[in-house]
Amino acid sequence: MGERKxxxxxxxxxxxxxxxRPDVVAAYPITPNTHVPEHLANIVSEGKLxxxxxxxxxxHSALSACMGASGAGARxxxxxxSQGLLYMAEIMSIASSMRLPVVMALGNRALSxxxxxxxxxxxxxxxxxxxxxxxxASHGQEVIDMIxxxxxxxxxxxxxxxxxxxxxxxxxxxxxxxxxxxxQSEVDAFLPAYKPFASLHPDHPCSMGTLGLPEIYSEATKxxxxxxxxxxxxxxxxxxxxxxxFGRRYEPVESYKMEGAQxxxxxxxxxxxxxxIAIDALREKGIPVGLLKLKLWRPxxxxxVRKAAKGLxxxxxxxxxxxxxxxxxxxxSEVRSSLYGETDRPAITNYIFGLGGRDVAVEDxxxxxxxxxxxxxxxxxxxxxxxxxxxx
Numbered sequence: 001m002g003e004r005k006x007x008x009x010x011x012x013x014x015x016x017x018x019x020x021r022p023d024v025v026a027a028y029p030i031t032p033n034t035h036v037p038e039h040l041a042n043i044v045s046e047g048k049l050x051x052x053x054x055x056x057x058x059x060h061s062a063l064s065a066c067m068g069a070s071g072a073g074a075r076x077x078x079x080x081x082s083q084g085l086l087y088m089a090e091i092m093s094i095a096s097s098m099r100l101p102v103v104m105a106l107g108n109r110a111l112s113x114x115x116x117x118x119x120x121x122x123x124x125x126x127x128x129x130x131x132x133x134x135x136x137a138s139h140g141q142e143v144i145d146m147i148x149x150x151x152x153x154x155x156x157x158x159x160x161x162x163x164x165x166x167x168x169x170x171x172x173x174x175x176x177x178x179x180x181x182x183x184q185s186e187v188d189a190f191l192p193a194y195k196p197f198a199s200l201h202p203d204h205p206c207s208m209g210t211l212g213l214p215e216i217y218s219e220a221t222k223x224x225x226x227x228x229x230x231x232x233x234x235x236x237x238x239x240x241x242x243x244x245x246f247g248r249r250y251e252p253v254e255s256y257k258m259e260g261a262q263x264x265x266x267x268x269x270x271x272x273x274x275x276x277i278a279i280d281a282l283r284e285k286g287i288p289v290g291l292l293k294l295k296l297w298r299p300x301x302x303x304x305v306r307k308a309a310k311g312l313x314x315x316x317x318x319x320x321x322x323x324x325x326x327x328x329x330x331x332x333s334e335v336r337s338s339l340y341g342e343t344d345r346p347a348i349t350n351y352i353f354g355l356g357g358r359d360v361a362v363e364d365x366x367x368x369x370x371x372x373x374x375x376x377x378x379x380x381x382x383x384x385x386x387x388x389x390x391x392x
Contacts, residue, residue, distance in 0.1 A: 033107030073199035096131030101154035118357020252301030261290030278365035328384030
């Protein structure tokens with residue numbers, strides 16, 4: 001049987017990764033994700049995990065080392081945040097194009113500048129098109145579960161793609177929660193040993209990451225797109241097996257009090273739990289409003305969003321990143337795309353909020369919702385704006 005214990009979520013992420021028995025861990029410390037690789041280093045040094053911990057000189061080297069180890073047939077894990085993820089940017093798309101199932105814990109943090117070490121989603125949004133599967137956790141239990149699930153999904157023979165598990169910096173990484181940890185035997189039963197499709201070995205030479213001439217580059221790129229789109233089937237299968245084994249249900253779009261809802265708020269990440277309290281308060285006033293929480297960012301769950309939004313009059317989509325010069329936040333852009341052509345789609349309002357760790361209270365969710373409702377009477381098309389910016 002597993003164990004229930006209270007600890008910092010970043011440390012729990014490390015212990016969840018250790019339960020998956022990675023062969024190689026390569027990571028470079030960066031706030032607010034430092035405690036993940038630091039704790040894993042302690043676990044390895046204390047002999048609790050038989051793994052090679054590679055002390056690298058940068059995040060670029062960390063992901064490069066993970067790629068080399070994965071190419072040799074090892075199960076690998078890394079972790080980073082913000083500018084560290086940008087330092088990995090050169091390698092991100094190579095890992096997915098080579099179909100290497102690297103698992104990464106990403107402690108989301110704002111990108112510089114100005115220099116900011118607090119949370120928003122601008123780091124992962126800068127790498128959203130690199131071909132990685134991407135999951136978002138709302139709280140510590142989901143961090144544990146998703147990291148274990150991530151190895152199972154990434155290493156599936158029908159997937160073989162890298163995957164990142166997003167946990168909001170500070171708002172999750174440094175928060176202490178009581179969480180249920182599965183036992184080692186339970187994880188071993190859920191997660192089989194990794195069997196690579198191909199691996200680098202001097203006795204059986206093969207080539208990886210070779211030159212892609214114009215005659216094959218388009219086909220290789222399409223194959224990667226087909227693989228990540230099709231990974232949805234495996235993700236749903238793994239989540240169904242997780243529910244059967246551990247009793248916790250996961251869906252691409254999680255619903256909260258959506259019964260009879262005419263309006264809804266959509267969040268992604270840790271803000272969902274705060275939003276739940278706001279929904280409770282609005283429901284007590286007799287307002288039929290619900291909450292939708294995105295758990296799966298890539299591949300984007302288009303059909304799940306369409307199903308969840310069906311019958312809604314209006315939808316407030318909240319983004320914690322900016323698509324500079326674009327049509328609002330990245331999440332809202334995807335939601336609009338998924339609902340394009342739907343005859344009864346809701347009017348969509350997009351607020352960009354909580355940037356750089358700006359506090360967002362329950363009252364703010366209520367104010368954003370009320371602001372959306374008052375705006376519905378004045379506008380004829382979708383809109384977006386920043387919320388809580390001084391001087392507006």
